[in-house]
Amino acid sequence: MLAFAFVCLQADASAQYRFDSWTTDTGLPQNSINSILQTRDGFLWITTFGGLVRYDGLRFAVFNTGKDREGNLWVFTENQGITRYRDGVFTTYTTVDDRPANHIRYLYDDGHGNALIRTDKGIVQWKDGAFIPYTPPHAPTPEEVVAGEVYRTAAGAVWYKDRSGFHRFEKGRVTANIATDLDFRRFFEDRTGSLWLGIRQNVLIKFEGGKLTTYSEKDGYPPARFHVAFEDSQGNLWLGTRGGGLVRYAEGEFIRYTTVDGLPSNEINCIYQDREGTLWIGTTGGLSRLSKRIITTYSMPDGLEANNSYPVYQDRQGTIWIGSWRGLTRYSNGSFTACSAAYGVADSLVCSLLEDREGNLWIGIWGGGVFRVKDGKATRYSSKEQPVTTVRAIIQDHAGNIWFGGAGGLVRYKDAAWTTFTSADGLPGQEVFVIYEDRQSNLWIGTDVGLTEYKDGLFTAYTERDGLSANFVRAIYEDGDGVLWIGTYDQGLNRFAQGRFTRYTTNEGLFDNGAFQIIEDGKENFWISCNLGIYRVRKKELNDLAEGEIAKIVSIPYGRRDGMLNSECNGGGQPAGIKANDGRLWFPTQQGVAVFAPDDIPINPQPPPVVIESLISDNQRIALHEPIEIRPGQNYFEINYSGLSFISPELVKFKYKLEGLDADWIDAETRRTAYYSHLPPGKYRFIVIAANRDGVWNEQGAALQIFVLAPFYKTWWFLAIVIFGVAASGSSLYRRRISLLKRTAQAREAFSRQLIQSQENERRRIAAEIHDGLGQNLILIRNWALLGLNAAAEEKSATINLSEISETASQAINEVREIAHNLGPYQLERLGLTNTLLEMVAKVSAAHPIEFAADVAELDGLLSRESEISLYRIVQEAVNNIVKHSGALRASLEIKLDSETLIVKVNDNGKGFAGPSDSNGEGAKGFGLRGMTERVRMLGGTLGITSTPGEGTTIEVKLPIESNWNGNRDQAADRR
CATH class of the missing domain: 1.20.5 (Single alpha-helices involved in coiled-coils or other helix-helix interfaces)
Structure with a gap:
């Protein structure tokens, strides 16, 4: 048999609990849970007849071989001695190691970090790395103690039983004695000092103030033998029995939980509470976890007409009205009353509810129009009075007008007259799902084709084209700052402020993209319903994301585990949820109405311990002894990790990065594996951090050093x-x-x-x-x-x-002269280089709408004949490009001499171009620029092209004079 002995005394009791159970069908090696313990690293350890089990909240790991204050995990087995687990190593001790017997009965902690081990032949103590005989103070002999029990209290005192009775030893002396010959099998001391005793006669005895009090079935205690006890932090006493299930004793009352409530067995072996306050029950039929039900769900057994609920509404008297598939139910003074028959809506789907200022109740029906209940009498308004057959939304505005929306458009009821608004009046769409009046008395209408504002008699539509995440609008809410919040059916939440939409979806951190109702509590949290449950998000985080201060929000989901009978909430009716006068929130669901007080929802402050469980490379597990070495050829590896929170462990989120490779954190969400492949050789450090379901992060996390070894050819x-x-x-x-x-x-x-x-x-x-x-x-x-x-x-x-003939010949002569001029610049010989360039600019300016300026230094006689021709061609090509391609209105040519350099700059204010360019003109496109580039290179110079679309182009050429002169040094020197 496997068992632990040390119990951590932490808990959070509640009147309502949910039982989640695990058996061999869900991963346990065997169903008898003999003991439970949480070690310092956060793992939950469970002993069964089938082996030792480690649990991380989602996965069981089985070891086929209690933890003390020094970090040792002690496990004893059936007739095979005792095993210690420390630092990942199991060590087994038997009678060879000075233990008196291999049949271990119980383990205890003596309060000083030493394990007390009770066997069939006596008690030994693990102290200073060895087993030594142990005799409780004032016990005559160890043999007499063997006949009874030894128990250490939470305060550090030791109770033991010998043939003379019970004795309490604390701080070096005996502080209590109980002389009795009753056959007590179990005892437990609570925080008040009372001793609870279990005997064979299936009764419970309490020793307090020097007297014994007996509890039996007539007092609410089941007819079963007390086997194990646990006291939580609020003073609730939990008793595990043999055959009677689990019993909670609080405020003088016994409350019993059995298989009917979800326990896998009524045979209780152990009770334990982890550091987050979750209570664990070990039975002979499996493992159970008790979770506090923070949500109360009312359904048909409580008095609802039907489970599938839609609108929820509270009138001025505090009565809450609930519409469903089968009519209407009223909740008042803690009880439910069916009203469907009285109001004529039996077997009707109630879609919307409103109490007007005169106290009349308006009821919108699916396909049946609307009913008004006045003085207890119901009047129906069908399509004869107004065209909306399915009334999904009803509100009364500041002026007293009542507005109805649904299938058929929008209708206003004023002074007993009905006015219909449709697309002909500017209302987009004919399906209205929600109507809301803001603080400026403007109406906002949510339809299947977008959001519409009705202001000063005019409709203004907002759709996806305006930034709305989706056109199917289900909820509208205005907060105290005047910001409008819009929920959609399946495309998230929207914020509308200062004419701008900000959208939030699961990509930004929402739990779900559905937003059927938006309710703000007193602490600036939004509670939003959807198909997967109810989720909470801080309004400040939503605003911060809209302002670009954060990249993601945290939303906390609530569902079946928290008390909902069905996580799917209903929308499409108004109101799809309310904040009641007492502060409680009511949401309609597929199975009743979910009710809770936001202030009673606990926030888990414990950051989850983070552990790296394994590293697998090419399908082979690598031992986690730092540093980890990845050999050449191991191209792929994965790292498995856990965040050890047992409150909604499936919602624990992770971030990780590999220092040396990842620049930023990788948001893994709830994934518990990191994947890497083909890492370059080097030293890396893997870090993973985790957050519990309430968004509390363990920033320290866990880390692992990894060395990727280089192949020989890279050493x-x-x-x-x-x-x-x-x-x-x-x-x-x-x-x-x-x-x-x-x-x-x-x-x-x-x-x-x-x-x-x-x-x-x-x-x-x-x-x-x-x-x-x-x-x-x-x-x-x-x-x-x-x-x-x-x-x-x-x-x-x-x-x-x-x-x-004469005119044509004259034109041909002029063209021939132009061609001859371009092919062979004779002006260089006749006019010289300087005047030739000036004449070129003047002709361009005269023949084209380009204001072309020129500032040319005296160049005649400075360059060789070949260099003059090349410079002329360079300028000619630059000017031609301006005329043909630039679209410029102004241009300039500047040539100057600077020290040993001739600088040519051609500039225009044209359309420019985008594309790479450099000092050598390598980015130039087209034959002309390439020709310029080649000529500049032949002259030993550089070509730079600077251009910006819409701002023009500048070509700058720098030529060394020394390599291009005509041989006259004195003439060249005079012109610099």
């Missing part, structure tokens, strides 16, 4: 060998390579010079042939045409034809 010694080998031959290779590069560069430069020179020579040849051949022939044609004109002055038609 320092291999690299050293390679470097040495390369260095040995590198010098020769380097010289050969440099020589080859130089020759290649020289050959490329020579080729470029020859190519440019060939181009210029070919241009001169073509220009000469055009000028001397074609140009002269065109002149002859024109002259012959002029002679014909003079001779045929009397013949009108011939005159016209000859005139056309």
Whole structure:
């Protein structure tokens, strides 16, 4: 048999509890839970006949082999001695280790960090690393103590039983004696000093103030033998019995829990409470966890007409009305009363409720219009009076008008007259789900096609195009700051402030994307209903996210575990939840109404301990002894971790990062595994942190050092060998390579010079042939045409034809001269470089709507003939680009001499362009810019292009004068 003996005295009692149970069907190796203990690292340890079990809240780990104040976990087995678990190592002790017997009955702590072990043949004490015989103070012999029991109280006192009775030993002396011959099998001292005793006769005896009090079945104690006891922090006494289930004794009353309440068995072996206050019960049929029911759910057994509830409403007298599939129920003075038949709504789905200022109750029905109950008499208004057949929403505005919304649009009831608003009046859509009046007396209508504001007789629609997360609006609420909050069916929550929408979904931290009702409590928390339950979120966090101060919010969900019979809440009716006069919140669900007081909802302040459970690389588990080494070839590994909170463990959230790889935290949500693959060799540190369901983070978390070893070809010694080998031959290779590069560069430069020179020579040849051949022939044609004109002055038609020939020939002559000019810039010889450039700018400015300014230094005689032509071509291409592509209105050419450098800057205010450029013009596009780049490079200069879309372009060329001069140093020097 396996068992622990030490019980932690912490608890939080409640009148209502939920039992969650685990058996072999859900992971236990065997159903008899003999003892439970939580170790310092946060794990829950459970002993069964099938082995030792470790539990992290979601997973059971079975070890087939109590923890004391020194961190030792003591486990005893059936006839196989006792085992100690410390620092991940199990050590087993038997009679060979000076223990008197292998059959262990109980384990205790003597209050000083020493384990007391009771066997069939006596008591031994684990002290200073060894077992020594133990005799309680004033006991005649150890053998006499064996016949009874030894028990240590929470205060550190020791009770023991011998043949003369019971004795209490504390602080070196006996403080109490009970002389009795009754056959007591169990005893327990509560915090008041009272001693509770269990005997074979299935009665419970209390020793207090020197007298014995007996409790039996007539007092509420079950007819079963008391086996184990536990006292919680509020003074509730929990008693585990043999066959009678679990008993709670509080304020003089016994309350019994059995298999009917959810226990897997009525045979109780042990009771334990973890550090968060959760109570654990070990039975012969499995493990149970008791959770406080913080939500009360009222359903048909409590008096509701039907479980499937929709609107909930409280009138001015404090009566709460609940609509359902089968009619209407009233809740008053703690009891429910069916009202469906009296008001004519039996077997009807009640969708909406309202009490007007005159005290009349309005009831909206699915497909049945609306009823008004006045003085106990119901009057129905159907489609004859108003067109809304299914009335989902009813409100009364500040002026006393009553508004109805549903299938068919929006209707106003004023002075006994009905007015219908539809799309023809500007109302988008015909399906209204909610109506809300803000503090400025404006109406807000939620429909299936968006949110609509009704102000000063006009409708204004807001949809997804305006920033709303979805058009299917289910809830509207205005907070004290005038901010409007809009809930949707399945696309989250919206904040509307200063004309701007902020949306919140599960991506931003919402528990669910449904928002059927929004209720604010007195502490600026929003309580929101959805298909998965009810969740709480702080309004401040929502506002902070909207202002960009945080990236994610925390929402806390509540559901079946907290007391709801069904987590699915209902919306689509108004009101879909209320805050009652007493501060309690009421939400309709698929199985009754969920009711709770927000102030009674506990917040778990305990950050969850974080543990790294395992590291698996290529499907092989690696021992967690730091540092972890990942060998070459182990390309993939995963790290499993846990956050040890047993209050909604499935909602524990994690963040992790691998220092040396991850720059930021990775938000793993509830995932408990981190995955990595193909990490570069190096040193890493894995850190994981966790938060409990209430968002309390353990910022320290857990960490693990990991070394990824390099393959041999990446080790320092291999690299050293390679470097040495390369260095040995590198010098020769380097010289050969440099020589080859130089020759290649020289050959490329020579080729470029020859190519440019060939181009210029070919241009001169073509220009000469055009000028001397074609140009002269065109002149002859024109002259012959002029002679014909003079001779045929009397013949009108011939005159016209000859005139056309002359005009066309003149145009052709001008074009030929222009082509010849461009192919061979003869102006350089006639006018010089400076005036040629100025003339180029002047022609562009005269022929195009571009205001072109020029500031050109005196360049004549400064450069060689070839350099002058290249500079001319560079400027010519830059000017042509401005004319053809820039769309500029202003441009400028600036050429100046600076020390040893000739600087050319061409600028325009045109449309510019986006794209890379650099000092060598490598980002230039098109043949023109590439030609400029090549000419600049041949002249030994640099080309820079700066352009911004919409702001123009600047081309700057810098040429070294020394390498391009004409050989006259004195002339060059005079112009700088």
